[in-house]
Amino acid sequence: MTEPTRRRLSERQADTVRRLTDAAVEEVRATGFDGFTVRNVARRAGVAPATAYTYFTSRNHLVTEVFWRRLRALPPVTASAGQPRERVVAVLREIALLVSDEPELAAACTSALLGTDPDVRELRLRIGRTIHRRLLAALKPDADSGARPTPEEARVLNALEFAYAGALLHAGMGYSSYAEMADRLAEVAELLF
Amino acid sequence: MTEPTRRRLSERQADTVRRLTDAAVEEVRATGFDGFTVRNVARRAGVAPATAYTYFTSRNHLVTEVFWRRLRALPPVTASAGQPRERVVAVLREIALLVSDEPELAAACTSALLGTDPDVRELRLRIGRTIHRRLLAALKPDADSGARPTPEEARVLNALEFAYAGALLHAGMGYSSYAEMADRLAEVAELLF
DNA sequence: CGCTTCACCGGACATGTGTCCAGACGCTAG
DNA sequence: CTAGCGTCTGGACACATGTCCGGTGAAGCG
Numbered sequence: 001m002t003e004p005t006r007r008r009l010s011e012r013q014a015d016t017v018r019r020l021t022d023a024a025v026e027e028v029r030a031t032g033f034d035g036f037t038v039r040n041v042a043r044r045a046g047v048a049p050a051t052a053y054t055y056f057t058s059r060n061h062l063v064t065e066v067f068w069r070r071l072r073a074l075p076p077v078t079a080s081a082g083q084p085r086e087r088v089v090a091v092l093r094e095i096a097l098l099v100s101d102e103p104e105l106a107a108a109c110t111s112a113l114l115g116t117d118p119d120v121r122e123l124r125l126r127i128g129r130t131i132h133r134r135l136l137a138a139l140k141p142d143a144d145s146g147a148r149p150t151p152e153e154a155r156v157l158n159a160l161e162f163a164y165a166g167a168l169l170h171a172g173m174g175y176s177s178y179a180e181m182a183d184r185l186a187e188v189a190e191l192l193f
Numbered sequence: 194m195t196e197p198t199r200r201r202l203s204e205r206q207a208d209t210v211r212r213l214t215d216a217a218v219e220e221v222r223a224t225g226f227d228g229f230t231v232r233n234v235a236r237r238a239g240v241a242p243a244t245a246y247t248y249f250t251s252r253n254h255l256v257t258e259v260f261w262r263r264l265r266a267l268p269p270v271t272a273s274a275g276q277p278r279e280r281v282v283a284v285l286r287e288i289a290l291l292v293s294d295e296p297e298l299a300a301a302c303t304s305a306l307l308g309t310d311p312d313v314r315e316l317r318l319r320i321g322r323t324i325h326r327r328l329l330a331a332l333k334p335d336a337d338s339g340a341r342p343t344p345e346e347a348r349v350l351n352a353l354e355f356a357y358a359g360a361l362l363h364a365g366m367g368y369s370s371y372a373e374m375a376d377r378l379a380e381v382a383e384l385l386f
Numbered sequence: 387c388g389c390t391t392c393a394c395c396g397g398a399c400a401t402g403t404g405t406c407c408a409g410a411c412g413c414t415a416g
Numbered sequence: 417c418t419a420g421c422g423t424c425t426g427g428a429c430a431c432a433t434g435t436c437c438g439g440t441g442a443a444g445c446g
Contacts, residue, residue, distance in 0.1 A: 011425070034309060037402065048425045053404065083358055107307065114304045115363055116227060124366055158379040166359030173317055185346065188352040192384055205393070205443095230432065241395045246434065 017055050019045040023067050025105060028063075032135045033104045038062065060115030066122045071127060072099045077134050079141035085193045087138035092164060092185045095131060100178035103171075110172030114125045135160050156192055210248050218298060226297045226304075231255065235331050253308030257316045260302045262380040263291045264320060270327050272334035278386045280331035285357060285378045288324060293371030298363075302364030328353050349385055356381045 009017065023045035028193060038059050040053040056062040099106040113124055135157055136149060150159060153176050167181045176184070202210065216238035221229050231252050235245040249255040270284060292299040306317055328350055329342060342350060360374045369377070 010422080016424085038404085039402080049404095050406085050426075051424055054424085058404075059402095060308040107309075111304060112195060113305045114300065114307075114362075116300075121367070128366075128368060142217060155380050155384060158377055159384055160376070162356045162359030162363065162381060163352065164359065166355030166357065169307075169362050170355065171360040173321075174314070175321060184351055184355070189346050191352055201394085209393085231434085232432080242434095243396070243436085247394085252432095276443075291389055 001091065006148075011082050013055075015184065016047060016051065020047060020052055020055065020062065020067060024062055025102075028108055029102045031173070032106045034158075035123055058111040058115065058117050061117060061119045061123075062121050063108045063112035064115065064127075066100060066105070067113070068123050068127055071095065071130055074098075074134075077126045077141070079135040084139050084141075085189060087141065087158065088135065088193075089186045089189050090191060091134050091138040093158065093182045094110065095134070096167060096182045096185055097178065100171075103178065106178060107172045107174075110168055132157070132161065141155075159192055160189065204340050206248075209240060213240060213245055213248065213255065214262060217255055217259055218287075218295075219261075219361070221301055222295045222297045226301045230239045231303060250312050251308065251310050252314075253305040254310060254312045255274065255313040256301045257313050257320075258303035258307065259298070260292060260306070261316050261320055264288065264323055265292075267327075270330040270334070277380060278300060278336075281312065281328065281386075282382050283329050284355070284380045286375045287307070288357065289360060289378055290371065291376075293364075296367075299361075299371065300365045303361055324357065325350070325354065335380065336382065352385055353382065 020041060022042045024036075027041045027044050031040070036059070038052055038056075039049045041062065042049045045052070052062075056065065077087070099109050111121065113127070115121075117183060133145075136153075139153060139157065140147070140149065163185060167185050170176055171178050171181045213234060215350070217234045218236050219231075220234045224233070231245055231249075232242045233240045234255065245255075267287060270280070292333065293304050305313065306320070308314075326338075329346075332346060332350065333340070333342070345370070358376060360378050363369055364371050364374045
């Protein structure tokens with residue numbers, strides 16, 4: 001039995017989880033990535049460490065959850081605006097700036113995304129699928145969600161996904177700032193159209 | 194005084210370091226990334242943990258050093274072959290397959306590269322510069338090493354670096370295998386020329 | 387040959403991670 | 417009012433990280 005049997009959180013539990021994720025952001029903002037401890041976050045959230053561990057299996061899981069929540073909170077891709085290129089650039093910029101408000105948080109996310117425990121893996125797959133779908137929606141907005149991209153579109157999509165992940169990695173390593181990264185991503189998108 | 198005063202290793206020291214980096218590769222191959230412990234690596238190398246820590250400040254530093262050594266061991270970029278595109282693809286494939294022989298090692302490298310301690314930062318910068326230079330050399334082989342790329346070349350170079358880092362990240366996260374990743378990188382390069 | 391120096395040893399230490407469990411707390415229902 | 421239930425607590429645990437330091441053996445020098 002590897003999957004949990006209860007799949008929904010009570011109101012109170014959901015609140016605890018929210019307090020934890022909020023506290024995680026504050027903590028990394030206040031003390032940086034190094035001072036970022038599960039126990040510190042729990043204390044900031046006014047919660048016992050053991051409680052934090054009942055909702056998150058690891059530090060990486062907690063950070064990944066923050067990223068995932070921000071990604072999921074984005075509004076649907078707007079199908080209206082003119083050229084595909086512009087829409088793609090907009091989507092890229094949007095997801096590039098997801099965690100850019102605090103560089104330490106972004107570095108934490110990049111690193112946490114690489115975690116090995118099952119919960120991180122699960123979230124990672126969802127995140128990958130979500131980004132893929134958003135870029136695809138920007139590329140061919142009028143298609144059904146079930147429609148397959150042409151081979152050419154698949155290649156462009158692949159290139160865009162690589163570019164996004166690469167930009168995230170570069171920023172996470174401190175090669176460049178996040179604002180710069182968003183601009184360079186736009187340049188890459190322009191090269192591909 | 195932040196920098197060490199002795200800048201060269203004795204024969205014996207160099208040997209100890211080599212035993213450690215070799216043992217690190219074997220260890221990650223044998224027990225995976227999770228069982229990868231500085232103390233385990235030291236034991237495998239026949240060395241005391243304290244000794245390992247005199248040469249590597251952290252686990253991340255050790256892994257990063259492995260990556261750096263492999264990168265530095267590559268032969269110079271061959272200026273001869275025909276099209277720039279082919280040379281670039283060759284360079285990309287070369288550095289993509291650097292650590293591909295064992296996926297666990299690659300995941301370890303990707304994660305370690307993000308470390309925050311000064312030694313990792315230093316190596317990271319060197320790695321970034323090296324990759325940049327190799328791609329540039331493939332792009333315009335006849336130029337002096339001091340020559341600056343044109344704005345257009347700079348954009349392509351930037352896109353290539355993003356693509357490489359993104360591919361590494363994707364592979365590190367287990368989205369795809371390394372062989373697949375190398376092929377997709379080639380596709381990206383073709384889109385850019 | 388004896389002495390110094392250099393690299394390595396081994397073990398203690400403080401801190402963080404993730405797990406576990408008995409028990410305390412407050413809300414709700416009988 | 418009180419019993420039960422779901423949730424959180426506090427602290428112990430095993431293990432990893434990275435630091436520190438007194439001690440040891442062997443190579444190299446006078």
